[in-house]
Structure formats: structure tokens, C-alpha cells
Amino acid sequence: MGSAIRLGMLSALGLFVLLPYIWMLSASLKPTDEIFRASLTLIPETFAAAENFGRVFARVPVLDYLVNGVIVCAGILVFQLLFAVPAGYALAKLRFAGREFVFGAVMLGLLVPPHVPALPLYAGLSAVGWLNSFGALIVPSTISVFAIFLFRQFFKSLPDELIHAARIDGMSELSIVWRVILPNAWPAATAFAIFSVVAHWNDLFWPLIVVTGHERATPALGVLYFRTEEAGDDFGALMAACTIMTAPLILAFLVAQRRFVEGIATTGLKG
Amino acid sequence: MRKGESLAGWLLTLPAAIAFLLLLLLPTLAAVTLAFTDYELGEWPPHWIGLENFTEMWTDRGFLTSFRNTVVYVAIVAPVSVLGGLGLALLIESAARGRAFFRAVFFLPVVSLTVAMAAAWQYLLHPTIGPVNAVLRSLGIAGPAWLSSSDTVLLSLAFIGVWEAVGFNMVLFMAGLTAIPKELREAAAVDGAQTAWDRFRLVTWPLLGPTTLFVVTISLIRSVRVFDTVAVLTRGGPNKASEVLLYTMYTEGFTYLRLGYSAAITLVFLVIVLGLMLLQTRVLDRRVHYG
Numbered sequence: 165m166g167s168a169i170r171l172g173m174l175s176a177l178g179l180f181v182l183l184p185y186i187w188m189l190s191a192s193l194k195p196t197d198e199i200f201r202a203s204l205t206l207i208p209e210t211f212a213a214a215e216n217f218g219r220v221f222a223r224v225p226v227l228d229y230l231v232n233g234v235i236v237c238a239g240i241l242v243f244q245l246l247f248a249v250p251a252g253y254a255l256a257k258l259r260f261a262g263r264e265f266v267f268g269a270v271m272l273g274l275l276v277p278p279h280v281p282a283l284p285l286y287a288g289l290s291a292v293g294w295l296n297s298f299g300a301l302i303v304p305s306t307i308s309v310f311a312i313f314l315f316r317q318f319f320k321s322l323p324d325e326l327i328h329a330a331r332i333d334g335m336s337e338l339s340i341v342w343r344v345i346l347p348n349a350w351p352a353a354t355a356f357a358i359f360s361v362v363a364h365w366n367d368l369f370w371p372l373i374v375v376t377g378h379e380r381a382t383p384a385l386g387v388l389y390f391r392t393e394e395a396g397d398d399f400g401a402l403m404a405a406c407t408i409m410t411a412p413l414i415l416a417f418l419v420a421q422r423r424f425v426e427g428i429a430t431t432g433l434k435g
Numbered sequence: 436m437r438k439g440e441s442l443a444g445w446l447l448t449l450p451a452a453i454a455f456l457l458l459l460l461l462p463t464l465a466a467v468t469l470a471f472t473d474y475e476l477g478e479w480p481p482h483w484i485g486l487e488n489f490t491e492m493w494t495d496r497g498f499l500t501s502f503r504n505t506v507v508y509v510a511i512v513a514p515v516s517v518l519g520g521l522g523l524a525l526l527i528e529s530a531a532r533g534r535a536f537f538r539a540v541f542f543l544p545v546v547s548l549t550v551a552m553a554a555a556w557q558y559l560l561h562p563t564i565g566p567v568n569a570v571l572r573s574l575g576i577a578g579p580a581w582l583s584s585s586d587t588v589l590l591s592l593a594f595i596g597v598w599e600a601v602g603f604n605m606v607l608f609m610a611g612l613t614a615i616p617k618e619l620r621e622a623a624a625v626d627g628a629q630t631a632w633d634r635f636r637l638v639t640w641p642l643l644g645p646t647t648l649f650v651v652t653i654s655l656i657r658s659v660r661v662f663d664t665v666a667v668l669t670r671g672g673p674n675k676a677s678e679v680l681l682y683t684m685y686t687e688g689f690t691y692l693r694l695g696y697s698a699a700i701t702l703v704f705l706v707i708v709l710g711l712m713l714l715q716t717r718v719l720d721r722r723v724h725y726g
Contacts, residue, residue: 167531178540184555202564251451260444280705281462307454337443368663387550406551417546421539429606
């Protein structure tokens with residue numbers, strides 16, 4: 165196959181994959197009557213971006229959704245690291261009774277999709293009156309056996325001398341974890357951070373279960389609400405809302421493309 | 436030191452162990468137990484009803500449709516996205532330039548908000564104002580109501596599923612391809628594997644075995660988990676034509692509050708996922724090896 169043909173095929177397929185983005189942006193700029201004419205021109209005759217985006221901001225608390233998304237993703241990530249990094253270090257570098265048992269539990273935990281414990285978690289959160297709170301959105305995801313597994317594998321490859329030297333300097337095991345091990349584990353930590361943020365920013369299943377109403381809605385839930393309650397046939401505003409909610413992660417991706425791809429590829433095994 | 440080390444090991448694992456117990460192990464065991472009860476939210480205590488939830492599934496037309504739809508969805512999305520991902524990875528690897536660019540383009544759906552992109556597809560596929568049917572109209576074809584006709588809805592959702600998954604699989608295949616030394620393909624060319632197809636068949640494909648098995652399993656599991664597009668676009672309709680396993684589990688549990696029955700559906704879902712993982716390790720043990 166000639167390289168020109170290959171390039172042509174890739175370009176055609178790439179354009180096809182980009183179609184929804186292109187039309188989403190185009191519709192978010194068009195006035196309603198142009199959208200309903202269903203013409204195939206991408207550039208609007210009259211620009212209605214201000215009207216479309218204005219309607220989104222006027223009708224739903226967009227900024228709240230975005231802030232909620234940031235709080236939830238950051239909260240989940242911080243706790244995941246807080247739990248997983250020390251455990252990963254202990255499993256990789258320390259000998260203690262029951263270590264194999266703990267590691268076995270981690271491997272078993274890897275088999276269970278997050279949808280399985282959802283029902284009892286919902287019943288429990290409902291019983292203690294925690295529904296509709298950041299706690300309900302964050303707490304169930306704070307333990308990631310996948311993170312423990314990932315960090316354990318990575319820490320195993322770090323040289324023991326690093327730890328011995330720190331111990332001779334009189335550091336406690338806990339400060340070794342945060343001040344010696346973690347600074348040497350940035351590749352694994354960034355890969356996991358990207359994986360975690362992408363998964364939770366985009367998640368719909370769990371927020372849909374524990375949140376009702378706009379106050380604690382995440383971006384995914386916000387789009388769902390806007391589509392069912394406000395938009396109706398107002399595709400201009402709907403596409404504007406979709407653009408706003410999709411933009412943060414896409415911009416982050418475009419800035420740190422290589423890290424994203426590698427991060428998702430190395431953490432791909434979780435699925 | 437030994438005693439100190441043991442203590443440190445326990446103390447460092449303790450927070451994670453407690454969280455694991457409370458947030459993962461106990462709820463999972465509770466879900467499995469609930470599957471054998473008639474638990475409904477607000478009705479305490481639940482009664483043990485043995486296998487009744489599972490016998491109900493056998494006669495529940497809604498569940499059976501949901502199960503069948505999930506199988507059809509997976510049977511389309513998994514193979515198409517695996518082959519598509521492989522094709523894209525090979526095309527990009529052999530491209531003279533623009534590798535990083537194309538990789539980014541095809542990967543974009545993976546990092547995009549599924550709910551929002553589902554809405555964008557809904558606009559594209561809209562029966563009257565959507566660009567897809569506008570193109571078809573200009574060709575003299577009356578396009579179907581993609582997402583609102585029971586004949587095409589599952590196919591349309593599967594199509595969106597492929598669009599979303601193919602870039603993910605491509606990245607995994609690209610990682611597998613870089614692990615294959617270039618010299619091997621050159622050696623094969625010297626040994627008489629003249630065409631690119633021969634070199635792919637004799638060298639690349641066998642060496643890619645473990646990657647392929649991994650991508651196949653992960654694609655199967657990810658597509659069994661389809662939920663977002665259904666929840667946003669169709670809510671299982673029209674007439675249950677796009678009802679899928681996790682969505683049925685969601686409505687039974689959180690709309691009708693029949694947590695026992697919903698837990699039983701969750702258990703079916705878990706068994707399917709575990710079965711796929713078991714299949715992967717079996718095949719891995721037996722057949723896929725570097726050879």
C-alpha cells in the first residue's frame with residue numbers, strides 16, 4: 165500500500181471520528197431556525213453563539229457542575245492515593261505476617277466491577293442520610309485495589325538502597341513513603357491520576373444513583389438534566405452545554421497528549 | 436528491625452484494609468446475599484426466598500430482552516472495535532508522518548464525556564434535522580429514525596459504542612506493536628515473506644497474541660458494561676428494544692426499588708464478567724505464547 169493511500173485512509177477515518185465534535189461545535193454557534201433547516205453547511209449564516217451559551221448559563225448552574233466535577237475528582241484521587249500508596253509500599257517492600265493474604269485480597273478485588281457493590285452502598289448511604297452529598301459521590305470510590313496493585317508493581321522495581329539509606333537517616337516508614345517513595349514514583353502516580361480523573365469525570369452511573377437535583381450534580385449528570393429538563397428541541401443550547409462540559413478534559417488531553425495516552429495504555433488493564 | 440517492619444507493614448496497610456472491607460468486600464457480599472432475598476427499600480427485614488429471583492428472570496420478558504440485547508450489543512461492539520483498533524494501529528505504525536496527530540484524533544472519544552458525545556450523536560442521527568439523514572435525503576434515500584425506531588436503535592447504540600472504544604483498543608495495540616522488534620519483520624522479509632500481508636500473518640500476528648487476547652477480553656467486559664448511552668438517549672426504549680443488563684439492574688433497583696431482584700441481575704452481570712476473565716486466563720495458559 166502506498167504511503168499516500170495510507171495517509172488518505174487515516175485522514176478519512178480521522179475526519180469521521182471527529183464528525184460529532186465538528187457538528188457539536190457548529191450547532192452550538194447556529195440559531196435554532198438554521199439548525200431546523202438541516203442544511204449541511206457548517207459555518208452559520210448568523211452567529212448565535214452568545215444566545216446558545218447564554219441560554220445554558222441562564223437555565224442551569226453550569227459552573228456548579230464543573231466545580232462539583234473538580235471537587236469530586238480531586239477528592240476521590242486524594243483519598244485513593246492516601247490509601248493506596250502506603251499499602252502498595254508495604255506490599256512491595258516490607259515483610260509482615262499476612263502480606264500474601266492482603267495481596268490475595270487485592271487480586272480478588274480486581275475482579276469485581278464497581279457496579280456490584282453499588283446497591284448495598286446506596287442502601288447504606290441512604291440509611292445514614294448521606295445521599296446528595298459530596299461524601300456520597302466521593303467515599304465509595306476512595307478505595308482502588310487497582311491503585312494498590314499498580315503502585316505495588318511499580319515500587320517493587322525501586323532499589324532497596326533508597327529505603328535503606330532513608331532508614332539510616334532515621335526516617336520513619338511513613339515519611340519514607342511520602343518523601344522518598346512517592347517522589348520516585350511520578351510515572352505511576354501520573355498514569356493513575358489520569359486514569360482516575362478520566363473515569364470519574366465521565367462517570368454517570370454512580371452520580372445518577374446518589375444525586376438528585378442540581379446542587380451536587382457532576383458534569384455528566386448536568387448534561388443529562390439539561391437534555392431531559394431544559395433543552396427539548398433546543399439543539400443549539402444542548403450542543404453548547406455539551407461543549408462546555410466536554411471541554412475541560414479535552415483541553416487537558418490536548419496539552420498533555422502523550423501522558424494521557426501512556427497513562428491510559430499502562431492502566432488499561434482495569435477497563 | 437524485623438518486629439518494627441512487621442508493625443509498619445500492618446499500620447501502612449490498615450487504612451486501605453478498613454476501606455476495602457467497608458466499601459468493597461462487605462457491600463459485594465451483601466449484594467450477593469440480597470440476590471436471594473425479596474428486599475425492597477424501606478421494607479425491613481427482607482425474606483430469604485432462595486432462587487426465586489432467578490426463576491423470575493427466566494419468565495421475565497423484560498430481563499430476557501435485556502439479556503439478548505446485551506449479547507447482540509457485545510457481539511457487534513467487541514469484534515468491530517478490536518479489529519478496527521488493530522487496523523488503525525497498523526495503519527498509524529506504518530504511516531510516514533502524523534503519527535502523534537492521528538493517535539490523538541482517534542483517542543479523543545476515550546477522554547470525552549460520554550453523556551455529552553451521546554447527545555452530539557443524537558443530533559447527528561436526528562431523523563429530521565440531523566446531518567446524517569440530510570445527506571441521505573440529498574442522495575434520495577429516506578433515512579430511518581436511528582435512535583427512536585426499534586429496528587435500528589440497538590445498531591445505532593452499538594455504532595456509538597464502537598466509535599468510543601476503537602481508539603482505546605488502538606492505543607493498546609500500538610503498545611503491543613512497539614514491543615515487537617523491527618529486525619524480526621526484516622528477517623522474515625529476507626526469508627521470503629515478500630508481501631506485507633505475509634509478514635503480518637507470519638510475524639506480527641503471532642507475536643501480538645497476548646496483546647490481542649487482552650484487548651479482546653477488555654473489549655468484551657467494557658461492552659457488557661454499556662450504560663451511559665442507553666441512560667441518556669433511549670432509556671431502554673422504544674419498547675425495550677435497547678434495554679441492556681446494567682440499565683435493567685438500575686431501573687429495577689433505583690426506580691422500582693426492588694433491590695433483591697436488582698441484586699440478582701447484578702449477580703448475573705458479575706458471573707458474566709468473571710467468566711470472561713476466567714476464559715482469558717484459560718486461553719492464556721494454553722494457547723497464546725510467543726512462538
